[in-house]
Amino acid sequence: MRIVEKVLYGFGGLLALILLFIALCHYNPELAVKLGAAITVDAEEKTAPVPDRMALAANTTVTLGQLPAAENTRSAESAQDNAEEKLNIPGKVAGLTGYIPVKATGTEITQTKADEIAAELGKGETGSGLTFDAEMYPYFEMLNDTQKSLYRQIYANADAQNKHFAPVTDITANDLKNAFTSVVNDHPELFWVDTAYKYQYTPKGSVADITLVFNVTANNLDAAKSEFEAAAKLITDETYGNYTDYDKEKIVHDTLIGKVKYDANAPMNQSAYSALVYGRTVCAGYARALQYVLQQLDIPCYYVTGYAGENHAWNIVKLDDGYYNVDSTWDDTNPNTYDYFNCSDADYATDHVRRDLSIYLPPCNGNRYSGLEVNPSVTPPADTTKPSAGTTTKPSTSTNTTTSTGTANTTTNQTTATNTESITVLTVRGGGDEHYIDNIGDYFNECFGAMADRDEENITFDLIITDKKLWDSIYKAYDRGDCQEGYIDRYLVEKHKNACSMHVEAVPRTDGSYLLRHSAVIS
Numbered sequence: 385m386r387i388v389e390k391v392l393y394g395f396g397g398l399l400a401l402i403l404l405f406i407a408l409c410h411y412n413p414e415l416a417v418k419l420g421a422a423i424t425v426d427a428e429e430k431t432a433p434v435p436d437r438m439a440l441a442a443n444t445t446v447t448l449g450q451l452p453a454a455e456n457t458r459s460a461e462s463a464q465d466n467a468e469e470k471l472n473i474p475g476k477v478a479g480l481t482g483y484i485p486v487k488a489t490g491t492e493i494t495q496t497k498a499d500e501i502a503a504e505l506g507k508g509e510t511g512s513g514l515t516f517d518a519e520m521y522p523y524f525e526m527l528n529d530t531q532k533s534l535y536r537q538i539y540a541n542a543d544a545q546n547k548h549f550a551p552v553t554d555i556t557a558n559d560l561k562n563a564f565t566s567v568v569n570d571h572p573e574l575f576w577v578d579t580a581y582k583y584q585y586t587p588k589g590s591v592a593d594i595t596l597v598f599n600v601t602a603n604n605l606d607a608a609k610s611e612f613e614a615a616a617k618l619i620t621d622e623t624y625g626n627y628t629d630y631d632k633e634k635i636v637h638d639t640l641i642g643k644v645k646y647d648a649n650a651p652m653n654q655s656a657y658s659a660l661v662y663g664r665t666v667c668a669g670y671a672r673a674l675q676y677v678l679q680q681l682d683i684p685c686y687y688v689t690g691y692a693g694e695n696h697a698w699n700i701v702k703l704d705d706g707y708y709n710v711d712s713t714w715d716d717t718n719p720n721t722y723d724y725f726n727c728s729d730a731d732y733a734t735d736h737v738r739r740d741l742s743i744y745l746p747p748c749n750g751n752r753y754s755g756l757e758v759n760p761s762v763t764p765p766a767d768t769t770k771p772s773a774g775t776t777t778k779p780s781t782s783t784n785t786t787t788s789t790g791t792a793n794t795t796t797n798q799t800t801a802t803n804t805e806s807i808t809v810l811t812v813r814g815g816g817d818e819h820y821i822d823n824i825g826d827y828f829n830e831c832f833g834a835m836a837d838r839d840e841e842n843i844t845f846d847l848i849i850t851d852k853k854l855w856d857s858i859y860k861a862y863d864r865g866d867c868q869e870g871y872i873d874r875y876l877v878e879k880h881k882n883a884c885s886m887h888v889e890a891v892p893r894t895d896g897s898y899l900l901r902h903s904a905v906i907s
Contacts, residue, residue, distance in 0.1 A: 467737050473693040474735070477714040482648055482666025483689055483697040485740070486565050487580040487877060490557055498592040501550065501584070505593055508549035511540030516570070519684050519702070523566035526744050530555060534563035538594070542567065542577045545605065547596045555591050557583070565741055569687045572672035572679075575612060575657035576602040580877060599652055600828035600870050608657070608825075615660035619643075619677050629683050629703050630753045633710075636677050637725060641716035644670060649836040651829055653878065667713040671697040674712050686745055690738040698736065701726070706750030709736070722757040726750070820897055822850045824857055828870035835875050835904060843904040848897055855890050855898045862888065883907045 493501075514536045516524040524535055530553055537552040551560070560583060568579055578597040585591050601608035619639045623632040643663055647653070650664035658665040659673035671687055678685035684702035688709075689695070698711040709732050711724035724732075729748045738745070821827050827849065834845040849855060861867050872884050885905040890898050 468691050470734075471691070471693060471737065472734050476717055478693055480646055480667065480713050480716075481692060481694040481696040482653060483668045483671075483695045484579060484654055484878065485689070485695060486561070486568065488557070488561055488564075489580070489582045491582070491584050492587065493584045493592060495586050495588070498584070498586045498590070501592045505548070505550045507537065507552050508546040509537065509540035509544045510552050511536030511538075512552075514540060520679065521570040522686055522745060523570045523741060526741060527562060527566060531559050531563045531566070534559060535566055538564055538567045538596070539571065539574075542574050542596055545576075545598070545602060547598065548593065550593050551591050556589050557585055557591060560591050560594065562741065569689070569741065572656040572676040572687070573612075575599075575652070575655040575672075576605060576608065578874065578877075579654050580873075597869065597873065599655070599874060600825050600832075601652070601657060603825040603828070603870070604823065608661075611661050612657055616673075616677050616680060619660075620680050623681060629681075630756075632681050633678065633683060633701055633703070634725075634757065636674065636681070637710065637712055637715070638720070640670070640674055640677065641712050641720050644673070644716065646670075646713065646716060649833075651832045651836060652874070667711075668697045670713040670716070671699050674699050674710065688738060688742045688745060689740055690736060690742055692736050696736070698724070700745055700748060702746075703750060703753050705752040707746045707748040708750045708753065709748045711736070719760040721759045723759070725757060726753045726755075728754065820848045820850045822854065824854070824861060824870075827854075827858060828867070831867075831902065832871040832875055834902070835871075836879065839879075841906050843902075843906060845902050847900045847902070848893070849900060850897055852892070852896075852898065855900070858888075858900070859890075879906075881906050 512533075516535075518525045524532060527535055533552050534555055537549070541547075541549050555563075560581075564581055568574065568577060576598050578599050580597045582595040582597070583591050584593050619636055622639050623635045626632050626635060640659070644659045645664050646666065647664035648666055650658050650662060650666065650669070652658040652662070652669075653664070653666045654668040654672075655665075656669060656672035656676045659669040660676075665673070675685045675687050678701065686700040688698050688700055690697075692698075696713075698709060698713070701708050701710050703726075708726040709724070709729065710726060711732075714724045715721050727748070728751065731754075732748075821830060827847065830847055831845075834847075835843055849858070858867075861870065867886075872886065876882070876884060883906075885907075887903045889901040889903075891901065893899055
């Protein structure tokens with residue numbers, strides 16, 4: 385009996401200690417953290433993970449390649465929120481933003497399903513032999529060894545146009561978010577990769593597979609690369625005969641903002657392609673274009689994401705005496721200025737705050753090349769030479785395709801039309817007769833452009849394509865769901881919409897071409 389009593393007394397004492405510990409944690413939550421208590425992550429956090437490293441206070445930076453000491457997350461976030469609330473955005477640049485953060489879509493699956501995926505799905509290109517210079521690719525240097533392996537794999541598969549693959553090593557959603565964000569931030573040349581991806585994960589949090597999202601340029605990538613590289617070369621050619629990095633940087637800055645127009649509805653506006661090829665973009669396109677062109681000149685230039693009244697992107701450029709902030713979007717005004725060219729962090733403190741991984745980029749304290757340029761004192765006439773690819777007239781009707789969640793039911797009406805020549809249509813890119821659309825890539829681009837220009841719930845527009853063969857290809861694209869990735873997903877992301885129901889009607893014309901009437905319902 386005494387043994388039983390001792391056991392009961394011991395059990396009671398243990399229970400009392402547990403209750404005392406719970407009470408202490410209730411009144412002092414930090415104690416649980418210090419003792420390594422587990423933190424439960426809800427479903428929403430799993431689909432949109434935050435970086436593994438602790439967030440720093442707003443505008444706090446560290447030396448490139450070094451990780452900061454862990455700090456209290458809540459106090460860091462509070463400091464950043466306070467800094468953002470105190471920003472004073474000048475009226476002439478307010479709203480010249482448009483950066484869209486990386487979008488991660490995660491789906492939980494069973495361990496059994498994950499095992500099936502592991503047995504069937506390959507890793508694609510592992511990128512095991514790739515190296516990335518720390519000075520040119522700073523986001524790679526921010527990662528741990530696991531994330532670096534994944535970075536190499538994502539880069540290699542993106543370059544090879546492999547959309548779907550299994551991770552090269554066991555990773556969490558946080559590892560994936562950090563690695564993917566680092567790849568797209570370091571490599572503006574991967575313009576066909578959207579800043580979004582999908583993945584599936586197990587109940588234990590391991591990522592089973594990764595799906596990249598490509599934009600329409602991937603449909604004819606060789607041609608798109610040729611256009612992209614040729615457009616960049618036109619700018620680098622302007623630097624010939626100039627020997628200092630500063631002189632080259634200034635010429636690239638001036639030439640870029642002279643060629644590009646800010647357009648919140650520009651297609652593919654999160655890519656360098658939108659700026660260099662289309663000549664229309666938002667801050668993300670300006671920043672990625674400047675980054676790419678300076679990279680071609682061997683000048684380190686980094687893509688920075690943060691907040692400037694809204695989500696915003698700009699650059700950091702390394703010159704011989706240190707680092708400088710450059711915001712080419714905000715310099716592209718009438719007239720163009722140097723107000724945001726080669727500025728220190730102190731200069732930017734009133735209107736720019738870094739966020740996410742960009743807080744780990746180097747501080748900008750260079751001064752030798754600040755304030756060397758003088759703004760124009762007279763407002764010049766409006767620049768009429770800037771490219772304005774897109775619509776020249778508003779369409780009187782619209783193309784209709786029915787799609788809700790990734791599938792498309794296309795309705796066609798093959799009634800011969802003899803008076804369709806009088807219908808107002810979009811001016812389109814492409815090499816067909818009379819500027820008709822002659823390939824499916826241009827068709828996707830024009831559909832996106834026509835929809836992005838409108839904010840109505842019901843959108844209609846017309847397009848003319850060259851022949852029945854192209855219409856058959858477009859029909860099959862809707863039937864297979866390729867149009868979802870071709871332009872609809874991009875439209876929904878960039879316009880912050882939930883769903884698109886599209887109906888398309890094809891009308892043969894007397895010259896053998898086809899009038900496609902589109903009608904979309906947006907929600």
